[in-house]
Amino acid sequence: MLTKIASRNIWRSKKRSLTIITAVSIGLWAGIFMMAFYNGMIEQRVNTAITSELSHIQLHHPEFRKEYEIKYYLPKGRKTLEIIDKDSKIKAASGRIIIKGMIASASGSSGITINGVMPAEEQKLTNLKGKIIKGNYFNPQKTNEIILSEKLRKKLKLNLNKKTILTFQDKEGNLASAAFRITALYKTTNTPYDDSNVFVKITDIDSLAGIPNAINEIAVLLQSNKLLDESQTHLKQKFPGTEIKNWREIAPELGLTVSVGDQMVFIFMGIILLALAFGIVNTMMMAVLERTREIGMLLALGMNKFKIFMMILLETFFLILAGCPFGIMLAFASIGITQKTGIDFSRFSDVYSSFGYSSIIYPNLTSRQFVIIMLLVLLTALFSALFPARRALQLNPAESLKK
Amino acid sequence: MQETVIDAHNLSKIYDEKTIPVYALNKVHLHISRGEFTAIKGPSGSGKTTLLNMIGGLDIPSEGFVEINGTNITKLKGNELIDFRLNNIGFVFQSYNLIPVLTAKENIEFIMLLQKRPKKEMEQRVQELLKEIGLEDKINKRPRELSGGQQQRVAVARALAPKPQFILADEPTANLDSVSAENLLNIMLKLNQEENMTFVFSTHDQRVINRARRVITLEDGKIVADTAPTAVIHEQTEIK
Structure with a gap:
């Protein structure tokens, strides 16, 4: 029943929900694509370093x-x-x-x-x-x-x-x-x-x-x-x-680039999701305030606070999840295309090559990164639901029913 | 001796206690027995809704307490109180207050679902009530597709569905035309008689007052009269 109410509630204000769904789609697309871009760039750098300069392992005196x-x-x-x-x-x-x-x-x-x-x-x-x-x-x-x-x-x-x-x-x-x-x-x-x-x-x-x-x-x-x-x-x-070192040991700066790059993409994703979260909090807050009387009625009828919390949480999840498929599809489509064609930054090739990077980037996303993104999205939903749900839980049924 | 369902002792609700105290309710004593059909009347601001909120556990009295079937609900807190309401009290509000995204059937099922009643029992009860309120053909309609009267009938069915100890109705006919109000009253009286369901109303509506078996009059937060109107007495035998 909670699922039914929550899923139907998101379509009560179609324009508002569609705005958030679009924002989620674009945000997710941008985040995933950005992650794939960075990943591709770093992967290329590492691959180039391994295949052209360092090899995987070196043996020395x-x-x-x-x-x-x-x-x-x-x-x-x-x-x-x-x-x-x-x-x-x-x-x-x-x-x-x-x-x-x-x-x-x-x-x-x-x-x-x-x-x-x-x-x-x-x-x-x-x-x-x-x-x-x-x-x-x-x-x-x-x-x-x-x-x-x-x-x-x-x-x-x-x-x-x-x-x-x-x-x-x-x-x-x-x-x-x-x-x-x-x-x-x-x-x-x-x-x-x-x-x-x-x-x-x-x-x-x-x-x-x-x-x-x-x-x-x-x-x-x-x-x-x-x-x-x-x-x-x-x-x-x-x-x-014999001294036998792998590429990470031979070129520690390259290993550092990989780990820093990994962290950087998650920081970027975090910023995008945080911005999204504020939009979602705003939308859900409006939804709760508009439905003060209705939530008061639900409390009066005997819907306990946990269920009210779950209802708001589910609504937020559905709102975000509704935007996810489109954002993910868009991201996979753009990654799929650019993985084949590459993104050409030849105009800035001097800048890229001075740091050892190729000027044509082939975005690439690992399944691990995708799972982490999805977990971050779920965390965003949870975070976005907390404030509106807390507001709903503070409502007094008698006062709310007067509104 | 009739079983007491609602027992309110020395109930007061005082606003601005620290400055100039305003009594929304002033030392009200009230006993309501099973099967009563009681109207609480009085002018605006007399404390009708406040009294109903206290009885329904929606508001906390400044003084006194309310016992429902021997349980002092004034002592219950948070989810304990919500659960008590869920299992013992049915509510019908002034402005229908159905869940707009659910159909008539789903609205009626709602409380039973919260109570985790068996599906078969729920189906049976919903069918029974839809027949009772005459909305069998509106089973899958959402509130916006129903008239005010139809919505209020669904609200009554929802309140009745889990067979609570009693039903509190805050001005249930206030937004209804006379035909719808009459229909609703007939349904409630019928359920009162057939299921021995206890109804307590707050109302301004003379039509409701005329059909009530007991009428309590509130003025300035105090009960000033508690009578059975003569008009009702002979009407009770001929409920439509």
Whole structure:
């Protein structure tokens, strides 16, 4: 009976109810879409970082990441890589020599990270070839080729096929330098990364660095991020004495972005729902005040306070729930469309890429987030019902019946 | 000896007790027995509605107390009092006061639903009462689709449905035309006789007063007369 009364009551003032239902729909749509947008943006950033820069797991000598000294290479690096490569949970793995050094041209110089890579393996791991905007990927027949970013090229006023000098400290701490010919230019969505990373073949740099056939980093890309903890534990057991870190540990700022982003979207949603709640409180308050006499009559007839409270609560729930399906459908439709087409912010690509974000965002909503949104909506309904219900409970039946 | 249903002792309702006290009711004693058909009359402001509210547990007396079937309702608080009203007292208000979003049938069922009566019993009682009030064909009509008289008949049926100890009716015919008022009175008198239901009215309406078996007159919050009008005495035998 309470359900019947509450559901019919919301249609007593059609215009007012429709206004609130529309507000709920729009609010919910905006909230869900905003959440999906942020989620998509962060997910893309993380995916890009994993697939293009960090990989899921990295293996190093325990001392290597403290100062990035070449002498701390993986003693059985290539053997380790062979074993890792056979694991079915691993999508791709590659060995690297990472050296902090300097690149110089006639116009200037810049501090960089020299990535000595295995061209075929690196291609599987980070799709470096796919990021090339000009020139050709490493040629196995040629030596001393370098791939640098378009941004660095401009900064150093270099051109394709021109030579540049790389300088760094070798294993013994002596300065080593060599000329490399620019074979390709790349561009990612992360400007700071582009600014500071160049790629050469590992075979062109290992001897120069004084560690022939050695590697000081193994990057591992898993079949799925869900396998992260399991695989990391497994590798730690298999290769004791090697530092094995996952992407969250390697780039804690990225992990922080994920958790802060998660909190941010809920704060946004909370603000939207709070604004909605005030509208609903106002509507329900009006409904209670307009029906003072009726509520007094219900109290007089013997409807207890709990039932009166439940009636107001149900009315508020129905009012909100009536707006939910439309808002949810609208949100899913917009997410569905933009998930395929993406939202293009190319006009602001410089701003986005300077923070490592792609300028085309693909919104995405997880089922966990959807469940949390729905719980927040229910909480909003409860919160919005409290004040009008409290007002109704304060009514004196004798006084109310006079109105 | 007839069973006492309502027993009001030394009832007073005083407003502005601390400044200049205004007595809405002044030391009223009242005993009403089962099966009575009582009208409370008096000019506006004489305390009729206040007395009815006290008897119905809708208002708290400043002094005195009310016993319903031996229960001192003045001592009951909150939901205890609401539950007592639910199970013992039927109300008919001046302005119909049906639940606008429910049909005639649902309005009649309403109190029984609150009492959690078995569905079968409710169905049977609703049919019985709808027949009694002559609105069997309006079963699914909402209040706005019924005339004032029809709405008031539904209100009477709703009050009667759970078979309360007595029915309090605050000016039940005040907004009705003479034909509707007459119909309503006939129904109430019939139910009073057939179900031995106790009715207590507050009224200005001479038609109600003429049909009442007992008439209590209030003036300035005091009972100034408590009589059975002669006009009613011989009419009682020929209730339509």
